[in-house]
Amino acid sequence: MNRSLLILLAATAGGVALAGCGSPAAEYRRYETFAHKAAQDAGIEKLKASQLSEVDDLLAAFYGTPDEPAIPAVEDADIASVLSLPLLQMAAGPVGSDEQGRPRGLYREHCAHCHGITGDGNGPTAAFLNPYPRDYRPGKFKFKSTPVGGKPTHADLKKVLLEGVAGTAMPSFKLLTDIEVEALTQYVIYLSLRGETERELIRMQAELDLDSEPNARLVNIVTENATDEERQLQQEQMAAVKEKIATVVNKWTGAMDASVEIPPRPEMTPEELVESRKLGRTLFYGSIANCVKCHGDSALGDGQLTDYDDWTKEFIGEGKDPEVVAQYVALGLPEPRNIRPRNLRMGIYRGGMRPIDIYWRIRNGIEGTPMPAATMKPDGDPNAKGLTPDDIWHIVNYIESLPYESISNPNDAAERALERMRM
Amino acid sequence: MYHRLTLIGCAAVAALVFGGAASAMAQQWGDLEMDFVLGDAFKAEKIVPDKDVAFCGKHPLFRENVVVDPATKGVKNVAVYLLATPGKKVAVHPDYEKTAKDEVLLDNKDCRYEPHVLALRTSNTLVLGNSDPIGHNMKAEFFNNPPFNDLIPAGGKVKKTLKAAESAFVPVQCSIHGWMGSYVLIKDDPYVGISDEKGHLVIKNLPVGEHTFIVWQENTGYISKPVKVNGKATTWARGRMKVTIKPGANKIGKVELTPEALKLK
Structure with missing residues (x-):
């Protein structure tokens, strides 16, 4: 038996021993x-x-x-x-x-x-x-x-x-x-x-x-x-x-089968799409959809910066008491960070980039976060406040256009989008 | 004439049935009354809104974790409620049936939730309203009911049925305006009292007998630090107060809360 074989044997034996009782x-x-x-x-x-x-x-x-x-x-x-x-x-x-x-x-x-x-x-x-x-x-x-x-x-x-x-x-x-x-x-x-x-x-x-x-x-x-x-x-x-x-x-x-049903996205001509985005923009800034409050005046996700998600908020509340925060961090809570509303000009959507994904986020809200569910207009009550499925599709259309909209000159964005589609 | 006779007949039968049942049970009822005051001086913290300043800035806003009436020193929004024993149904006075199916409004008004502390039964419907011209949202995490987080449009409302009783008050909060919030308790029975501006609290028509009540206040949770009841030092371990309810009025008297009991220091 030569020396290298002996070393190999010893190493194997050691390995077995480690796996057996080491960890x-x-x-x-x-x-x-x-x-x-x-x-x-x-x-x-x-x-x-x-x-x-x-x-x-x-x-x-x-x-x-x-x-x-x-x-x-x-x-x-x-x-x-x-x-x-x-x-x-x-x-x-x-x-x-x-x-x-x-x-x-x-x-x-x-x-x-x-x-x-x-x-x-x-x-x-x-x-x-x-x-x-x-x-x-x-x-x-x-x-x-x-x-x-x-x-x-x-x-x-x-x-x-x-x-x-x-x-x-x-x-x-x-x-x-x-x-x-x-x-x-x-x-x-x-x-x-x-x-x-x-x-x-x-x-x-x-x-x-x-x-x-x-x-x-x-x-x-x-x-x-x-x-x-x-x-x-x-x-x-x-x-x-x-x-x-x-x-x-x-x-x-x-x-397991409780998905919220979503009416199909309306088919639109490029002109109708431009119109839909304008409607979406109005809703974005209005007091029924209220997106602007958290996503910010320019949709940069800077409207609400002091809140926490539920995984954090459950323990530290508003996070105003440093003693309480330190107590929970010592017990294993990750160092608290504020939750950021999505910057809608990045074109990156955590829950998926399909239109239906964005629809679901608006319709249902995002669990565990401050993002609320939209209030839908009940059938048969024209005076009730709320959104219709078409309204949500307008907002989806507007959101999808935001990454391409110039913040400094938002007014010509719709026109340029139309041009891109015609190209 | 025929109809009237039938009606009278029915009424007579009903009177017999209900009257008979009532006398057989001979359930007696009593009211619980308490007054909460804060011994020390207290000044509410002013809130300077950082959102929708144009609208919310018009309304004087204060933190509502502790609300004390300067004149009477009464503490508002202290809650006392009957501790439900699992599997045991408590007798409920017939007067409460009238309000059993009521809608209970939690409104967004002048950039605060109104009321700040509320209780409802599992048979009631919670209506989330918004009387303000701006949008608000209402987010709540329950233990036994599904959570909700709804955007309430200006002038809009959303209805919620909460079918399971909760063992504690649950916060409802607005994510847009961080200072806005309320506490809600959902119970199978109607036996909850919430103190008014002067700190006065009453729970009407409790079944007589010994009961355990929970004494709760938002800032401290269960009031478990010593308090003075009519000048006598008393401690309710884990906020639990045992009272034997006798027929008629049951006046506990003046409960003097200390800053320690309210976790003010």
Whole structure:
């Protein structure tokens, strides 16, 4: 046996040893910011360590671990319609492949460095990105065809993975296979469900009355010689936890086909399009659509610069108390940044550049942000204030023209656009 | 004549049925009354609008996190509400049926939301209105209801049905005009009192018996720091106050809030 072979053998043995016991298994990170907030809201200083570890234990029982995900077993929800275990397993765990050569650990390969193992938007690179990566745990997603408060449809979520988010660090994953994109989409839903469940369980803990019952738990531990009553109580407690999880899951199962229907974009001659843009411009500056208030007098996105998105605002409110901000940053909240209305002269639209994408943003608003949904004029009431679908198409047409409009001489923009179309 | 007879007949039957039910239950009712005052001097912070200055600048605007009447020292917008026990339905006085399906208006008026603190039942409809000539939006995040964020056009309105009860007040905010906001509570039962300008609060027709109430104020959340009730130091842990309601008036008396209890310092 020559010397180089010996070195190779030693190196291999070392490698095996490292893989076997060197790196600890990945763990989910606790939702410390929310635990603090829930305690504050409930008028108590903080949750006890035992309360938080009970939340950890319940989450592990229902959702498994980052290496071995589980689908929560709850009766009142059709969870199989949103999640499939083999696909979750493909996305979970360390990067590699199984005996058949199928990929494993897709989430850690493609997503975790920004979104974090937990899906808390707090991966190692997160602090360096602007905007920050999405934290899935509050269960809110911006770019979708459903109204505020509804979950994105499966297609909405998949589109974000396939197309990426223009103007941000989120790339397109079109080069992955269909099944891989599907696995990752489901894994995002899984992490989001887990996060929303964590919030619910933390809130349940915060509502327990520990003053009168210092050892109260969400679910009592039943010993072998427990009485029937104790067993009964424990079953009721477990049922209450499962009901909360079912509520979280049902928001997803119900939303899968809840896209807001959009009447087709009216066909227009170039002249009509110019007219439509003018109408859109009037609406943009008017008090019914009110776009100008935040997107600014020149649509540069400089009308409202002091607000925060919900992921931040939930904890720091208006952000006026530096002590509160510091407290939450210490608990893992990314350093707060103000949310910027889109600069509409850039021609970069995070939720997609198709006319229908822009329509959806105006019609439904953008969840988790200050962007509100348009108020639609109800049928049969000509005096009611609101927009018609045609009005929204006018605004879409105007917005699409903005990147080409000269700020210094906006009046000739319509004419020049017409010229371009005739060319 | 025939109709009148039928009517009388029906009325008689109805009187029998309802009268019978009422006497069988013999539910008695009592009112809860409290007065909130702030012991220390207080000056509201003036708001200088930075948006729609031409319109909003015309109206005197103050931060409404704590509202104290200079004359009586009464604290406005303190809320006291019956803590709902899960799975237990509370008896509701028949008088409340008249307003059960009412529309409850939360208006944009003179660059502030009116009212600033409001409560409604799951059977009511929340109407988001806008009496101002400028556009506003109203954004709310609930625990148990879907959130909303709607642009309310000048002179327009949007209706919301909120079907699930919430265990706490939820803020509604305007993203355009950052100072504008309100707090709304949604309950299955009607038992909420909100103190008026003079700090006076009343909850009418509670079923008699022992109840736990939550005492809440916007700036501090649950009032859990010591307060003085008729001069006697009292602490409501996590804002919970136990009261045994007797038939008729139940006057708790004067509740003196400290700056500490309102988190003013």
